[in-house]
Amino acid sequence: MSVIQFELNGHSQSIEAQDNDNLLDILRNHCGQKSARYGCGLSQCGACHVMVDGHAVPACSTPMWSVADKKVVTLEGLGQESQPHPLQTAFCQQQAAQCGYCSSGMLMTAAALLKHNPRPTPEQVREALQGNLCRCGAHNRIVRAVCQAAQEMEGA
């Protein structure tokens, strides 16, 4: 057991964790952050993606100790209901979800992409979202939503 300090959605956190605890379990079970979902547990589906220091990572296979002193952002920290992130608005407008299970991971991967590439082509969006699976088949609408958000953010 060790104490891990990190930043979560702009607030400092101090968590007691076992050596084999992963970020997803800690976020969901100890930090009240339920947006990141458990899908495969094997870095294969993207349902659990969050941002660590601006990069999308699979929280299911990110050891808790590895985020010490880093900045973690979950969907809860991306936007608020009263002030949604442009990606969240675009996902709603493009109806880029069906069951929604993949949405949090999709949004966090897309948010990380736009941080590093503010005006991606549809092909670059598809490439960035390769590790995010949508079993409902909403991929085309998701790509359109990410491109729409990029345009809106650029014009803001």
Ligand code: FES
């Ligand atoms: S649950 Fe983490 S990648 Fe699938």
Ligand code: FES
């Ligand atoms: S909307 Fe159902 S898995 Fe993507």
